[in-house]
Amino acid sequence: MQKSLQERSWKFRIMVILSITLVYAAVFYLLYDKTRHGVVTNVNLIPILLLSWIWGVKAGLLVMLINSLICSGIIIRIITPDAIIGIEAVQAMIIHFSFALALGSFSSLNRKLMHQINEREKVEKHLQEYKKQLEAMVETRTMELQKANERLRQAEKMEAIGQLAGGIAHDFNNQLTIMLGYTEILQKRIRDDSQAKQYLKQIYDSGKKASDLTKQLLAFARKGVYAMQTVNLNEISTEIKNLLSRGTDKNITIITTLNAKNPYVWGGINQLQSAILNLALNACEAMPKGGVLTIKTDDLIVDQQYLLSHSLNIKPGDYVCILVSDTGTGMDEEVRKHLFEPFFTTKKENNGTGMGLAAVYGIVKSHKGAILVESEPQKGSTFTILLPQTSKIITSPDANNMNSVPFSKNVSVLIIDDEKRVAATIKEMLYEPGFSVKLAYNGNEGIEIYRRYWQNIDLVILDMIMPGLDGLQTFNALKEINPEIKAIILSGYTLNKKIEQALENGAKAFLQKPCTRNELLSHIKFVLNQKVSVPLNR
Ligand SMILES: Nc1ncnc2c1ncn2[C@@H]1O[C@H](COP(=O)(O)OP(=O)(O)OP(=O)(O)O)[C@@H](O)[C@H]1O
Ligand SMILES: [Mg+2]
The missing domain is CATH 3.30.565.10 (Histidine kinase-like ATPase, C-terminal domain)
Structure with a gap:
């Protein structure tokens, strides 16, 4: 392809040279008779210079050759047999030759240089484009990196606030369980004093709001466990x-x-x-x-x-x-x-x-x-x-429906919680329906009581975070005593994995502090009535 283009370009050049030759011969013929050889040669120099410059040394020499043939008399003799070739014509030939050679070489060199310059410019242009592209890429990457850094910082900040919030929520939960629990008990006991009842309602409502807030804090801190x-x-x-x-x-x-x-x-x-x-x-x-x-x-x-x-x-x-x-x-x-x-x-x-x-x-x-x-x-x-997205389609039973199921007999419960006041509050919550309640304030004590009375204990309510044996270790030990154990994990602050592990190991439900008496009772009903083990929360 490249070759044929070159061939065509040379054919074109030869045609131009031949045409010039014709014009050249005609001009020569017209001017020659005026006996001024110099005029003829000067006129002839123009195409030689022109073509040498445009097409290089080869074209210049070709035109010069034609010029020489004419000047040397071959053509002249054909056209005007009695013409005399003067010394100027020979001189002109030498000059033409030198011009064609010099200019042609110069032109070739110039063109080579121009070509190189063009190539360099092209490369530079490409490089500029690449540079721009690279700069744009670096800019977008930097922005992405900045955004990612910002997000990371934000995530770290949120994580730290989460830790703090989770800790606060845990302590709040314990206190709220006690406050709400006793308020509920008092509400039930005080019957006639309407003023006191109103005050209690105020306390209960505020406690409930505080409890909702702690629930949100726990949700933020990702400390809540819920039925999946x-x-x-x-x-x-x-x-x-x-x-x-x-x-x-x-x-x-x-x-x-x-x-x-x-x-x-x-x-x-x-x-x-x-x-x-x-x-x-x-x-x-x-x-x-x-x-x-x-x-x-x-x-x-x-x-x-x-x-x-x-x-x-x-x-x-x-x-x-x-x-x-x-x-x-x-x-x-x-x-x-x-x-x-x-x-x-x-x-x-x-x-x-x-x-x-x-x-x-x-x-x-x-x-x-x-x-x-x-x-x-x-x-x-x-x-x-x-x-x-998930492809598992499973739903869990609705705990609220269990409210209607009555307790079939008196229920014996063992509460294991290191917070004595929380344990006492839960005991009080269970007082009225006629539950019999045993208390233990750490894992070892709980295991000891369970070992002795397990055949008479229907349900264990177990705190998760305790000094010494934690809820999970305690649960595992209780399960060794009675593989059929029914236990509810009750905790204000949870390490998700431990709760999940306890549920996986056979604990029947999880209840988050603070919980109301109704919630506690509905969970107990659910656990005592259930046939299958389902992790459950409010
Ligand atoms: N859709 C929204 N359009 C405009 N601003 C919003 C929008 N959603 C949230 N915000 C802004 O974010 C803030 C925080 O929202 P967030 O829901 O956490 O708290 P809140 O709505 O102010 O309080 P609460 O949810 O307890 O009623 C809002 O106060 C509001 O300025
Ligand atoms: Mg809001």
């Missing part, structure tokens, strides 16, 4: 839409778009409901003048590319994506930065605890998911939760 089951996020979305449609501002339009074909995730139904509800409530609160709240589900394949572009720290795979967006006030950078921190709120005093999103964050994390936020002031907000 298959949860349908499309169903939850519909339930939340129905719930909000009844209670919210009529100016807010709620739209659900349930695109997820496999909307199932493995998790705690109450926790997931409360997470989505929190997002939806925030969305409604961000639209005081009305607007549109959209709840949308989708199937999403999360690959490395997606993880990188969103700086996410979850495993690649199939996810259900639930999006809650509003057309409300939106958020600025500063609010976005602190959004998930516990007790961060922009609401006026007493209107918000600032625990809503902190709890959502903890719940999503404990479900091995991720949460993304997009928001700008006055442009609304979109929260997207990603949760790993």
Whole structure:
């Protein structure tokens, strides 16, 4: 291909040279008779210079040869047989030859140089483009790195706050269990003094609020344990839409778009409901003048590319994506930065605890998911939760239904809790239905009592965190005494794995402190009536 192009280019050049020769001969013929050889040769020099310059030494020499043939008389003789060839013509030939050679060589050299310069410029241009591309790549990578660093710092901060919050919640739970427990007992005992009853109600309500707050703190700190089951996020979305449609501002339009074909995730139904509800409530609160709240589900394949572009720290795979967006006030950078921190709120005093999103964050994390936020002031907000999809379809029995099942006989319970006052409160809670209760304040003591009386003990209520033998070690020892043991793990602060291990080893249920008397009784009913072992929580 290259060769044929070259051949064609040379054919073209020869044609041009021949044409020039013709013109050249004609001009020579016309001027020669004027006997001024010099004029002829000077005129002839022009094509030689021109072609030498344009096409190099070969073309120049060719034209010069033709010129020489004419000048040397061969053509002249044909055209004008009596012409005399002057010495100027020979001189001109020599000059032409030198010019053609010099100019042609110079031109070739020049062209070579020009070619090299062009090539260099091309390479430089490419290099510039690569440089720009590289710079752009470095810039985006740096930004991604900065974002990832920011997220890491944020995650570390949240982790530290979580540890702190978890610790506080644990201590609060113990105190609240005592306060709520005794308040309930007093409420039942005081019958006639309505003033005192009102005071007790106030104490109970505040205690309940404090207990809800600690529950949110625990959710944030990911210290809660809950019954795992298959949860349908499309169903939850519909339930939340129905719930909000009844209670919210009529100016807010709620739209659900349930695109997820496999909307199932493995998790705690109450926790997931409360997470989505929190997002939806925030969305409604961000639209005081009305607007549109959209709840949308989708199937999403999360690959490395997606993880990188969103700086996410979850495993690649199939996810259900639930999006809650509003057309409300939106958020600025500063609010976005602190959004998930516990007790961060922009609401006026007493209107918000600032625990809503902190709890959502903890719940999503404990479900091995991720949460993304997009928001700008006055442009609304979109929260997207990603949760790993599951194909297991299993649900657990509803503990509340067990309330109706009566106790068939008096029940004997062993309570093992290092917090003497907590143990005493639980004992008091169980006092009325006619339970017989034994108390132990550490694992060893509990094992000793169980070894002696296990045939008469229907149920063990066991604290998880205790000095010496912890709940799991104690449970394992009790199980060796009686493999059929029925035990409820009761704890305010939990190491997830230990609780899960105890449930796996055969403990029948888990109940989180602080718990109300009703909750405790319904759990006891459930455990004493159940045929299969199901980890369970409120
Ligand atoms: N959809 C939203 N649009 C605008 N701002 C929001 C949105 N969701 C959350 N925020 C901001 O984030 C803050 C923290 O939200 P979070 O739910 O944690 O607490 P809260 O709503 O203030 O209090 P609580 O949930 O206890 O009522 C809010 O005060 C608000 O400023
Ligand atoms: Mg909120």
